Amino acid sequence: MASVEKTSHEKPLLEISGLKTVFPTDDGIVNAVSDVSFEIGPGQTVGVVGESGCGKSITGLSLLQLVPSPGRIEAGEILFRRNGDDEPLDIAQVSPKSELMRQIRGNEIAIIFQEPMTSLNPVYTVGNQIAEAIVLHEQVDKKTARERAIEMIARVGIPAPAQRVDEYPHQLSGGMRQRIMIAMALCCSPMLLIADEPTTALDVTIQAQVLGLMQELQAEMGMAIMLITHDLGVIADLADEVVVMYAGRVVERGTVDDIFYNPLHPYTQGLLKSIPVLGKTPQKTLPSIPGTVPHPLGLPVGCSFQPRCSERMSECEQMPELAIVNAEAESCRHAVRCWLHTDF
């Protein structure tokens, strides 16, 4: 019975397991990402949330073999199903500069970054930059590529696309630049879009426009989205599944409802309580998490969160495993890395 269940269940597009990305420095090796495992299903939106330095952006860059030097992927698998039934490809084994990786980047997995001004080239028109991506990945001439670029600019909701195509990034507002980034990322219809803090630099009304646009395009084109952000509101708005990271590790993972309505890890609970929520009768003091995020070279012994944790016990001197909360229920995918919820 169980096997029938399995085959009917759609296979995940991307399966990350035991990913470890390290940066050798003069003072020692920094484990930016260690033992990160999660899946992204086709057409699904997975939110990765955490504070600065938790490894969420490096996880995103690892998926594309774009980890900046001297960083490197040291262990783990990134299984990517390029076409439905084929054997999955392990991106962790592909050389960053290989032809194969270039085919995947921008074509099958695309990425958009936080700061649209620094990720667009100021000396080329936006049309040229979109067309470049199309010419690289598809056998089309420049004229067709330009037409496709205009079409994409129209599709991301920028008025007068035929004129905008010949403008330079500095002539556009922040929100429009981010739309251009989205147009560039989606011009080759990728299966997965990695969005690294896509709206953090934008004003709140423009953020609402861009998030709405991403949702519309996802419904239209059916791509999966890995949404990296520190904003729990954005996660609640878009994500189906949520991965919470702290100090390079996944501390909790589950559906958006699991994370928001039944958070189990003390860090997730603390994070949710410490944000002021619009419209909630303002309390006098916000319940805050004491202390600060540990330095990556001086991580505490055992669980990285234990020095700040209010539920600290003697077991916390050892690193707990990421374990499924309710292992009996087959459908349960809620997992947490905490001794409070681990059977001994």
Add this chain to the structure above:
Amino acid sequence: MKLLEVNDLRKYFPIQKGIFQRTIGYVKAVDGISFDVHSGETLGLVGESGCGKTTAGRCLLRLIPPTSGSFIFGEEQVDLAKLTHREMRPFRRRIQMIFQDPHASLNPRMTVGDIVGEPMRVNQTEKGTALQDRIVELLESVGLQSQDIRRYPHAFSGGQRQRIGIARALALQPELIVADEPVSALDVSVQAQILNLLAELREEFNLSYIFIAHDLSVVEHISDRVAVMYLGKIVEISDAETLYQSPKHPYTEALISAVPLPDPNAQRRREHIRLEGDVPDPSQPPTGCYFHPRCRYATDICKQETPELRQVAQGVRVACHHSDTLELQGV
């Protein structure tokens, strides 16, 4: 008691062109705003980038000269805008500022003791061991330790640096603190610590804040009253609860609606108002109500006449032609 009364504050930046630097126009960064701050109160100033909230804050401290307007300050009812630099000096210690970027606002070559002690040295309020004791006292009141006095800013995290900046602002026992985006560069868990600290200090030293921020939920949490700015003008000002529960200006409504709530079910249920387009260029603002090109309730009168900020209820002032008839949704 009224601590500060701002009347019709304006700040126009000239746009100059050509070899003679001829003025060809003005950017009206702050275009006639009026509000007051009571003793012990926090006034939130909220709006999107380019709305003039930071410029307004800087004008109040005379860090940049205002184009026109008056600020009546303190029991003496002195108009700060009319004072010369020398006359302004005794008032400078009574109004202090906390900046956004804790990395850029502390001199990396000064120790924490020098940074926090500098205002007192410049104003010659304390010296010798009394100065040292006062610095330690200030550091402890913001949650730092006495041995931090000899360390340099680079040794501290963002949240701790912001605490140093707050200690410096408190050094001269000010009455009013202008806090310009004090938590927006911080991580969520640290942001809560700093917000709590600001609230505690307000009680302890009977401070008043002008809290400038773009994050509506942070502003709601800390403020007693909130003013919403759009393109250099205040469009709505009222007590925080009324503003968030029943906004009277369509822009306030849209801003509230645009904030994603960290609650998936509530987020699915809400009606989302998506404003079209961007904030207009402040050197060429639209005619009539500045918000009309993006407003879903706009009518002909909005295109022709600029609405005045007028009182619609006790303590609620709105600049909208239709505020009496519109039924707007809050949180």
